[in-house]
Each structure stands twice: as C-alpha cells, then as structure tokens.
Amino acid sequence: MAFTAGVITFPGSNCDRDMAVAIEAVSGKPATRIWHGDAALPDRIDFIAVPGGFSYGDYLRSGAMAAKSPIMRAVADAAARGVPVLGVCNGFQVLTETGLLPGALMRNAGIHFVCREVPLIVGNDTSLFTAKYSAGQEILIPVAHHDGNYYADEATLDRIEGEGHVAFRYADNPNGSARDIAGVLNHAGNVLGMMPHPERMIEAAQGGTDGLAMFESVFEGLSVA
C-alpha cells in the first residue's frame, strides 16, 4: 500500500533524520521531508511527524516560533481533517504552542536538562499510536529536554484522564510533569505529543527497541484503514 509520511524540519530541528529513519524502518518507504517555510503539505499525506530539537533556538518559549511558521498552519488543517500527527520532544512543545494539544511544557522542575533513558507506563493502548502496546506495560525510552514539565489546569487534566488520553506516564517523574504525564492525546485521538523519543529506540544498537511498536502501530493502523 502507498503510505506517505512527512517529517517537518524547522531551523534547529535535530531529530528529524532519526524520525525519518524510524518511519522508513517500519514502512519500507522514505518519509517526505518538509521544510518549515513550505506553505502546503504534499497532496497526499497519511502521517505527519514533528520532530525534536531546538527550533528557532527555543527563542521566546520552546516551540513558540515554530508554531507560527507557515507549515504549521497546514499541519493544523490536516490534523483537523483527521490526519495523525506525532510530536516528539520539541515537536510536543510545538503542538501545544499551536493549540493542537492541551497544556504547556515548562522548565523542568529541577532546572536541569535531563538526558537519560526513563521507564514509561503505557496509559492508552487503543490509539492509532499505541495499539501495539498494552496498557500498564513498562517501556524504556530516552528523554533529552530542558522544558518537559507538562502543565495544564486541573480541569483539563481531569478531562484528559477521563477520556483515557494519557498515552504514557513516567514511572519515575524526571521533570515535575503534572500527574506524571509523559505523552498526551488530543480530544479526537489523532494527535499525540510526548517528551520521550521513541525514534531513538528502534534497533538493538540504540540500546533497545521499545519505540518500534509506536511506528508499527501507526503503519499497521493506517494499512488496515
């Protein structure tokens, strides 16, 4: 089947290539690389990934400038049509700044940049992104961020939890995130943002393969559709 995935690159993105490699490893097809200044996405797009990095040098707020770039308007339109969008690390920050996901990512509670592998507990195993995991399963995925402290007001947190849209929680909270939230889905369930990097755990040489199931979930989910 034809599977067209796109990876957005901003000035300062640095995980875009890893993301493209992960997508190709699972789908067998290279991901289309999309530049931030492009006004439009390819005519056919099945899956969009917003990668990690330090877009625009984290000026103003992490993800704030990238959220206003021309391509993000097109990504927001696509998300509204139901196209699945994955944002990892800086990509998660961009998606909250764009308003595609609730809440905000603040400076880590402990001030320090945190760069290590962290255990996550799968919270949702029914979304397009997480179907090949099991709820309650513990997986090991690396984080590398300074602003990963997830914040939303209590009512929003209650709603997210009530909808079952906490995709992943930290088993041992590294950054002060509210309710240990490491990854969150939007209301419709077609947008996922997460601070940990699944694209850095897709082959044994990287220290583990726990991220692979996410890309397999998306690819297989879309293949069936």
Place this chain on the structure above:
Amino acid sequence: MKVNVHVSLKPGVLDPQGRAIHHALEGLGFSGVNDVRAGRLIALDVADDTSDEALDDMCRKLLANMVIENYRIEKVG
C-alpha cells in the same frame, strides 16, 4: 510608541527559575526574601497609531502563552 510587555507566570504555576534565583540570593546572604518569580520583559517600538486591540492580539497570539502566563502592557512613551 514604546511599549513594554511584561510576561509573567500565572499565580500558582510553579516557577523553577524563580526558585533557583531565590535559592541563590539566600546563598549570597540576603535574608528576608519571601518569594521570587521570574518573568520576561519584551520592549516594543510600534507605530503611534497601533491600537490597544492589536497590542492585546500580539500578546495573546505570540508574546505570552495564555495557558501558563499573564501579560501586562505598559506604554512608556
């Protein structure tokens, strides 16, 4: 027209930077500091006929993140 936009974290939102600054002040021997909150000052030079509405819009759309931050617009001349 010179306009200062003061962006600060909403009350109740944890401010790790403010806390670190507080800690450092105490380390320097300054006692009696009850709390520290860190914010951001954005100094704008805008056309004189820029409307209050437009300034508000700038703050809401970009300068502040309304999920976690408040802003205050100060016209300084």
